[in-house]
Amino acid sequence: MAADSPVHDASASLERVGQFFSASLGNAFEIPECEKLGTCRSVTEFEKLNRVGEGTYGIVYRARDTKTDEIVALKKMRMENEKDGIPISGLREINILLNLRHKNIVELKEVVVGTSLDSIFLVMNYCEQDLASLLDNMPQPFSEAQVKCIMLQVFRGLKYLHTNFIIHRDLKVSNLLMTDKGYVKIADFGLARKFGVPVKPMTPRVVTLWYRAPELLFGSKIQTIAIDIWASGCILGELLAHHPLLPGRSEIHQIDMIVEMFGTPNDKIWPGFSSLPALENFTLKKQPYNNLRHTFPWLSEAGLRLLNSIFVYHPDKRATAADCLESSYFKEKPHPCDPELMPTFPEHRNLKRRSDQHENKGKARSTNSYQDFGSAFSTQLPFVSILLKHWNMA
Numbered sequence: 001m002a003a004d005s006p007v008h009d010a011s012a013s014l015e016r017v018g019q020f021f022s023a024s025l026g027n028a029f030e031i032p033e034c035e036k037l038g039t040c041r042s043v044t045e046f047e048k049l050n051r052v053g054e055g056t057y058g059i060v061y062r063a064r065d066t067k068t069d070e071i072v073a074l075k076k077m078r079m080e081n082e083k084d085g086i087p088i089s090g091l092r093e094i095n096i097l098l099n100l101r102h103k104n105i106v107e108l109k110e111v112v113v114g115t116s117l118d119s120i121f122l123v124m125n126y127c128e129q130d131l132a133s134l135l136d137n138m139p140q141p142f143s144e145a146q147v148k149c150i151m152l153q154v155f156r157g158l159k160y161l162h163t164n165f166i167i168h169r170d171l172k173v174s175n176l177l178m179t180d181k182g183y184v185k186i187a188d189f190g191l192a193r194k195f196g197v198p199v200k201p202m203t204p205r206v207v208t209l210w211y212r213a214p215e216l217l218f219g220s221k222i223q224t225i226a227i228d229i230w231a232s233g234c235i236l237g238e239l240l241a242h243h244p245l246l247p248g249r250s251e252i253h254q255i256d257m258i259v260e261m262f263g264t265p266n267d268k269i270w271p272g273f274s275s276l277p278a279l280e281n282f283t284l285k286k287q288p289y290n291n292l293r294h295t296f297p298w299l300s301e302a303g304l305r306l307l308n309s310i311f312v313y314h315p316d317k318r319a320t321a322a323d324c325l326e327s328s329y330f331k332e333k334p335h336p337c338d339p340e341l342m343p344t345f346p347e348h349r350n351l352k353r354r355s356d357q358h359e360n361k362g363k364a365r366s367t368n369s370y371q372d373f374g375s376a377f378s379t380q381l382p383f384v385s386i387l388l389k390h391w392n393m394a
């Protein structure tokens with residue numbers, strides 16, 4: 001080995017100040033001063049209280065930071081489908097969230113580790129509700145003023161994301177969190193992507209079926225911010241109708257429901273429509289009417305105009321989040337209520353899991369209570385941003 005070649009001592013601690021070993025280049029490199037962000041704390045510094053959610057990519061716990069006494073949400077990254085031991089979707093989520101700061105986007109406070117790279121947790125500000133479980137358990141639906149308050153916040157969060165070149169790609173009620181102060185936060189960036197101009201092809205099987213835009217259902221590989229807008233329209237419709245607007249049971253059924261609600265698209269309103277891949281496999285039913293008015297007979301003209309500007313088939317002609325924020329629907333009566341005046345609700349997600357809590361009583365501070373978190377005492381890792389850069393997560 002040449003005298004000046006970098007030497008990596010595998011037994012040395014990863015924490016060695018200012019140096020990091022590159023898996024791809026096989027050598028050690030200096031960490032730039034601006035990226036020395038310290039090390040990740042261990043998950044054992046958190047006391048697990050209860051499980052609040054489990055989705056596609058992670059399990060989420062309510063937990064107490066024993067150092068600060070603060071209640072936080074801990075999202076454990078799922079390790080299935082990982083590449084080279086790294087949960088790609090989780091690292092994408094971290095990478096995106098680390099760069100976002102907005103009052104309508106969930107706040108990633110830090111990343112903590114279990115034993116090693118095989119358990120990574122996101123520490124987020126805890127939000128008392130998610131809209132899905134709230135809608136399932138509310139004694140009476142949100143009033144129109146409350147719906148406006150929620151949707152304004154969703155559009156503000158979306159505008160921020162889209163101006164920062166992020167497409168969320170999985171907007172739905174379970175990914176909208178609400179705090180006790182009435183603040184709505186867009187969460188779950190497991191499917192989110194940064195986009196460039198021009199937009200590069202991406203897999204069309206994103207966005208939960210009920211919220212999926214027609215261009216995705218018809219197999220378009222080009223995804224734009226318009227897919228988030230379609231999903232936000234489905235959320236607005238759901239809040240106003242008090243039930244999911246387009247609850248398809250399969251992709252074909254979803255397309256049928258969309259056509260039934262908005263009429264059959266054609267090349268005139270959506271140039272290029274007839275050459276979308278999925279249309280090779282079937283012909284659409286002819287349905288010439290838009291049934292939105294029929295679905296919301298009580299809604300004001302401004303409200304209907306907003307929905308119609310969102311549910312435009314041609315993605316390029318669909319309203320943007322900035323357009324939606326300007327809608328006269330939000331300026332007319334009933335006026336959007338102030339977030340601080342939103343009612344507070346019982347925390348169903350915690351109540352439901354009382355049995356869990358009883359089981360854990362008495363063991364809370366024993367190592368057993370960390371079973372789900374991974375075993376005690378972590379290897380201290382250089383802050384995850386370094387990893388992200390090096391595994392080329394952009």
Ligand SMILES: Nc1ncnc2c1ncn2[C@@H]1O[C@H](COP(=O)(O)OP(=O)(O)O)[C@@H](O)[C@H]1O
Pocket residue numbers: 052053054055056057058059060073075106124125126127128129130174175177187188189190
């Ligand atoms: N910061 C948070 N505060 C409170 N609950 C949360 C938080 N983040 C997620 N949750 C709960 O966990 C559920 C799953 O989290 P999410 O980030 O959507 O993960 P997944 O990718 O598994 O769907 C959410 O629907 C919500 O109920």
Ligand SMILES: [Mg+2]
Pocket residue numbers: 055056174175188
């Ligand atoms: Mg989710």
